[in-house]
Amino acid sequence: xxxxxxxxxxxxxxxxxxxxxxxxxxxxxxxxxxxxxxxxxxxxxxxxxxxxxxxxxxxxxxxxxxxxxxxxxxxxxxxxxxxxxxxxxxxxxxxxxxxxxxxxxxxxxxxxxxxxxxxxxxxxxxxxxxxxxxxxxxxxxxxxxxxxxxxxxxxxxxxxxxxxxxxxxxxxxxxxxxxxxxxxxxxxxxxxxxxxxxxxxxxxxxxxxxxxxxxxxxxxxxxxxxxxxxxxxxxxxxxxxxxxxxxxxxxxxxxxxxxxxxxxxxxxxxxxxxxxxxxxxxxxxxxxxxxxxxxxxxxxxxxxxxxxxxxxxxxxxxxxxxxxxxxxxxxxxxxxxxxxxxxxxxxxxxxxxxxxxxxxxxxxxxxxxxxxxxxxxxxxxxxxxxxxxxxxxxxxxxxxxxxxxxxxxxxxxxxxxxxxxxxxxxxxxxxxxxxxxxxxxxxxxxxxxxxxxxxxxxxxxxxxxxxxxxxxxxxxxxxxxxxxxxxxxxxxxxxxxxxxxxxxxxxxxxxxxxxxxxxxxxxxxxxxxxxxxxxxxxxxxxxxxxxxxxxxxxxxxxxxxxxxxxxxxxxxxxxxxxxxxxxxxxxxxxxxxxxxxxxxxxxxxxx
Amino acid sequence: xxxxxxxxxxxxxxxxxxxxxxxxxxxxxxxxxxxxxxxxxxxxxxxxxxxxxxxxxxxxxxxxxxxxxxxxxxxxxxxxxxxxxxxxxxxxxxxxxxxxxxxxxxxxxxxxxxxxxxxxxxxxxxxxxxxxxxxxxxxxxxxxxxxxxxxxxxxxxxxxxxxxxxxxxxxxxxxxxxxxxxxxxxxxxxxxxxxxxxxxxxxxxxxxxxxxxxxxxxxxxxxxxxxxxxxxxxxxxxxxxxxxxxxxxxxxxxxxxxxxxxxxxxxxxxxxxxxxxxxxxxxxxxxxxxxxxxxxxxxxxxxxxxxxxxxxxxxxxxxxxxxxxxxxxxxxxxxxxxxxxxxxx
Ligand SMILES: Cc1ncc(C[n+]2csc(CCOP(=O)(O)OP(=O)(O)O)c2C)c(N)n1
Ligand code: SF4
Ligand SMILES: [Mg+2]
Numbered sequence: 001x002x003x004x005x006x007x008x009x010x011x012x013x014x015x016x017x018x019x020x021x022x023x024x025x026x027x028x029x030x031x032x033x034x035x036x037x038x039x040x041x042x043x044x045x046x047x048x049x050x051x052x053x054x055x056x057x058x059x060x061x062x063x064x065x066x067x068x069x070x071x072x073x074x075x076x077x078x079x080x081x082x083x084x085x086x087x088x089x090x091x092x093x094x095x096x097x098x099x100x101x102x103x104x105x106x107x108x109x110x111x112x113x114x115x116x117x118x119x120x121x122x123x124x125x126x127x128x129x130x131x132x133x134x135x136x137x138x139x140x141x142x143x144x145x146x147x148x149x150x151x152x153x154x155x156x157x158x159x160x161x162x163x164x165x166x167x168x169x170x171x172x173x174x175x176x177x178x179x180x181x182x183x184x185x186x187x188x189x190x191x192x193x194x195x196x197x198x199x200x201x202x203x204x205x206x207x208x209x210x211x212x213x214x215x216x217x218x219x220x221x222x223x224x225x226x227x228x229x230x231x232x233x234x235x236x237x238x239x240x241x242x243x244x245x246x247x248x249x250x251x252x253x254x255x256x257x258x259x260x261x262x263x264x265x266x267x268x269x270x271x272x273x274x275x276x277x278x279x280x281x282x283x284x285x286x287x288x289x290x291x292x293x294x295x296x297x298x299x300x301x302x303x304x305x306x307x308x309x310x311x312x313x314x315x316x317x318x319x320x321x322x323x324x325x326x327x328x329x330x331x332x333x334x335x336x337x338x339x340x341x342x343x344x345x346x347x348x349x350x351x352x353x354x355x356x357x358x359x360x361x362x363x364x365x366x367x368x369x370x371x372x373x374x375x376x377x378x379x380x381x382x383x384x385x386x387x388x389x390x391x392x393x394x395x396x397x398x399x400x401x402x403x404x405x406x407x408x409x410x411x412x413x414x415x416x417x418x419x420x421x422x423x424x425x426x427x428x429x430x431x432x433x434x435x436x437x438x439x440x441x442x443x444x445x446x447x448x449x450x451x452x453x454x455x456x457x458x459x460x461x462x463x464x465x466x467x468x469x470x471x472x473x474x475x476x477x478x479x480x481x482x483x484x485x486x487x488x489x490x491x492x493x494x495x496x497x498x499x500x501x502x503x504x505x506x507x508x509x510x511x512x513x514x515x516x517x518x519x520x521x522x523x524x525x526x527x528x529x530x531x532x533x534x535x536x537x538x539x540x541x542x543x544x545x546x547x548x549x550x551x552x553x554x555x556x557x558x559x560x561x562x563x564x565x566x567x568x569x570x571x572x573x574x575x576x577x578x579x580x581x582x583x584x585x586x587x588x589x590x591x592x593x594x595x596x597x598x599x600x601x602x603x604x605x606x607x
Numbered sequence: 608x609x610x611x612x613x614x615x616x617x618x619x620x621x622x623x624x625x626x627x628x629x630x631x632x633x634x635x636x637x638x639x640x641x642x643x644x645x646x647x648x649x650x651x652x653x654x655x656x657x658x659x660x661x662x663x664x665x666x667x668x669x670x671x672x673x674x675x676x677x678x679x680x681x682x683x684x685x686x687x688x689x690x691x692x693x694x695x696x697x698x699x700x701x702x703x704x705x706x707x708x709x710x711x712x713x714x715x716x717x718x719x720x721x722x723x724x725x726x727x728x729x730x731x732x733x734x735x736x737x738x739x740x741x742x743x744x745x746x747x748x749x750x751x752x753x754x755x756x757x758x759x760x761x762x763x764x765x766x767x768x769x770x771x772x773x774x775x776x777x778x779x780x781x782x783x784x785x786x787x788x789x790x791x792x793x794x795x796x797x798x799x800x801x802x803x804x805x806x807x808x809x810x811x812x813x814x815x816x817x818x819x820x821x822x823x824x825x826x827x828x829x830x831x832x833x834x835x836x837x838x839x840x841x842x843x844x845x846x847x848x849x850x851x852x853x854x855x856x857x858x859x860x861x862x863x864x865x866x867x868x869x870x871x872x873x874x875x876x877x878x879x880x881x882x883x884x885x886x887x888x889x890x891x892x893x894x895x896x897x898x899x900x901x902x903x904x905x906x907x908x909x910x911x912x913x914x915x916x917x918x919x920x921x922x923x924x925x926x927x928x929x930x931x932x933x934x935x936x937x938x939x940x941x942x943x944x945x946x947x948x949x950x951x952x
Contacts, residue, residue, distance in 0.1 A: 218951035228947065234937030236929035237700050239693075256947075260939045268925040270937050272700040274918075276693070277726040284686070284693025284723075285700070291684065292662075293930030294701035295937075310687050318684075404948040407941040412934050445930060446662045446682035447702050454659065456675055456683035468675070 013204035021085040021206040030062025036149035042170035048211035052078035079516035137191035154192025222395035227253035229373025239285030245393035246327040249299035279304035283311035290321035293445040299325035313352025321380035327396040339589030340393035343561035360539040366402035381415035423452040439485030493538035506552035519594035619655040639791035639817030650801035670712035670739035689720025692727030702928035707734035741819035742830035749822030760827035778812035799845035842907030846875040
């Protein structure tokens with residue numbers, strides 16, 4: 001075996017893309033490739049280079065094609081990139097198609113017997129004898145399938161000039177404490193590395209060069225970030241039902257709760273977590289728990305929100321708090337359950353029949369997933385209403401690098417709740433009386449002693465004293481007050497953030513589109529088109545949004561759905577400016593990329 | 608709270624029965640549901656239930672309106688059709704100290720809400736789950752429900768061709784530890800069962816046959832007041848003895864079977880209809896099926912097993928209500944966040 005590990009100096013040419021490339025790995029799902037891909041991503045990250053990873057996986061447990069893209073970017077662009085500089089093709093089923101789609105000049109690492117090199121002449125082929133290398137490096141035949149993936153990690157690391165020590169460290173990290181597995185996987189990665197060192201000529205197409213951009217950063221996904229926000233927000237009741245891509249939010253929460261939400265004296269749990277029979281039942285649990293004074297939440301995706309919608313309307317009308325995470329996926333119906341989209345915008349804005357309006361939070365990065373999850377519980381209790389925190393599969397399940405989260409020092413705001421004494425002192429208390437003029441009333445919690453404060457909650461017509469009423473004036477009083485409450489929320493929800501290059505032309509986007517918009521803005525500016533970018537972070541629209549919309553000559557609304565749902569909300573909210581809004585759309589299930597934004601805006605501009 | 612007049616008897620809390628009433632009923636005069644409401648009021652009064660701890664949940668239907676008609680001191684939640692169990696689940700988890708009463712209808716629980724009924728029972732939510740069973744959808748003007756007997760007629764003449772779903776055998780099958788069938792026209796039996804139900808920790812399923820005098824009280828109905836009265840076969844005489852009263856009350860020996868609850872309360876069961884053992888799940892199922900085949904309503908405590916742990920216990924929740932836990936108990940420290948952040952680096 002060659003004496004590896006000492007990384008030779010990289011071959012760099014004039015055109016070498018240093019820390020600026022995408023790698024796509026094609027494998028079969030269930031083959032353990034996710035671990036290998038994460039190791040490669042982590043190793044590059046440990047080299048101090050910004051990376052992002054996107055797993056394009058099928059709705060299936062094992063045996064169907066899956067692709068993983070790793071993007072390294074010196075400039076910190078983390079959106080999906082439409083082109084790939086390196087392909088690693090491990091799946092015979094898709095190899096031919098992958099080759100056909102490959103970008104000219106791409107490096108193609110593939111399993112030798114596939115003989116892909118005959119298919120095109122404008123690619124750089126790197127056949128690897130995987131079977132031979134596996135057999136040599138791993139004594140246990142039943143592990144060969146899993147370990148094979150680690151070999152391509154070694155080969156790619158060598159080709160990219162990633163330090164083998166970083167690969168080993170990443171393996172140790174990824175396989176947390178499983179000594180035997182760490183040993184076997186490290187051996188396989190080294191075998192790939194050594195083979196490449198001995199047998200492959202160095203390339204100067206793409207390279208990793210050590211940098212210091214990622215020091216002190218974490219790698220996390222949005223579901224975990226939201227789960228952590230909820231953990232620190234002190235959620236006490238969770239009702240949920242499994243669904244991709246939302247399951248891991250509660251599942252991660254469960255892991256953390258096991259560790260950090262036990263009463264130290266008794267070992268008993270300070271949070272009730274129940275896997276319900278469906279999402280409708282989950283919504284009922286969340287709202288009733290909120291009604292009874294708990295901080296409650298669920299996490300789901302579009303199909304779950306559809307099912308929940310009868311209860312969401314009840315929560316809105318009876319004014320019960322609860323936090324609803326919607327990790328959106330591609331609809332309609334079952335749609336593409338493992339692909340991303342932002343297609344529940346209108347659903348969550350107005351979920352349920354009748355006139356309903358909901359507060360929505362749109363985190364756009366990991367820190368915001370954490371912070372907004374924390375904030376959502378305060379907002380739910382302050383406004384006594386269901387709050388949607390809307391992310392998507394791209395934010396929720398993909399790996400993102402982020403600054404570590406800052407501890408939320410702000411104490412909880414438990415809202416306008418009257419205790420026994422306050423109820424005793426209150427004059428003429430009515431559950432739905434707008435004493436403060438902000439549309440938010442004072443509530444009591446079931447179980448409060450003293451004989452004051454009991455009331456009857458009903459989804460049917462009621463007056464300010466929570467009495468049954470079908471009187472037109474009572475009905476109107478309540479629903480108009482609810483509208484007033486929603487107005488009040490404008491000064492409480494997160495304000496938008498701006499990236500203004502100084503222009504009368506606006507771009508408006510939210511959530512996971514952010515990195516692609518930033519990159520597109522730069523590309524457009526290089527081409528001479530400056531834009532101002534507003535990233536919306538909540539519904540209702542705040543005063544900053546009003547100003548942006550009225551100031552700009554044109555507003556490109558970038559979103560990941562077919563119908564321009566956010567643009568529709570804007571046209572409805574600002575009818576006087578309706579013609580300003582131009583939709584820039586991406587909705588094929590893949591995460592949005594900068595190029596599609598640049599192309600569409602350029603086309604509008606040329607009209 | 609009304610002040611006790613000299614004539615009005617008071618309970619251990621010094622309250623009169625008037626302290627347990629609710630708003631005036633808006634149901635049809637003679638509706639069975641009102642008779643049930645009256646017994647809930649009596650039983651709560653006699654059991655000295657603390658009104659402020661009572662929560663009353665319901666779905667949608669005439670039956671589901673009734674929580675507004677009893678125990679005004681409690682908190683009511685009239686939710687959406689068929690989904691009362693989820694509401695009871697959420698609130699009972701938020702606050703373990705609540706005394707949870709759910710009122711539903713046969714339509715509400717056995718059709719649209721069947722899934723939630725089944726799962727609430729399976730989870731053993733701490734609640735009294737009352738099904739006011741009239742065989743029809745009262746509020747939507749008399750369509751058949753899923754508990755309607757095969758061959759029974761609507762007022763319009765149309766016949767139900769499908770077999771009924773029986774909430775009691777279903778609840779027993781699901782592992783419910785307290786299953787009873789009652790008749791709104793037998794207040795004494797209902798009263799004893801409701802009092803026992805208040806002392807029970809987990810889910811109590813009460814299927815209470817409750818004639819709809821407006822839509823299902825005609826001669827060809829198997830749920831008319833007269834038909835049920837004629838076919839009601841009470842299983843036993845029941846006496847309920849609260850733990851606190853045990854020393855004062857002598858339980859008759861001999862024919863009487865005594866079931867003891869975890870809090871020490873006892874139900875004394877004196878059989879009048881053959882020998883029926885409500886602690887034996889399998890023989891109970893057999894007897895119920897046999898009586899149903901004969902067109903009878905076997906009423907009384909059909910099955911009892913007081914040892915099943917309710918959900919908050921299964922989840923090993925802290926003893927205090929989750930709703931009011933102090934921030935210091937539920938918000939991990941900055942050191943915890945640091946530790947987690949390090950693990951993600
Ligand atoms: C989603 C939904 N579908 C239908 C209805 C109409 N609806 C109201 S009450 C009811 C049936 C109630 O029957 P039951 O539970 O037996 O109550 P009863 O009136 O007989 O006491 C129906 C179908 C509704 N409220 N919500
Ligand atoms: S319609 Fe039937 S169930 Fe409804 S209130 Fe009248 S009698 Fe009772
Ligand atoms: Mg009915």
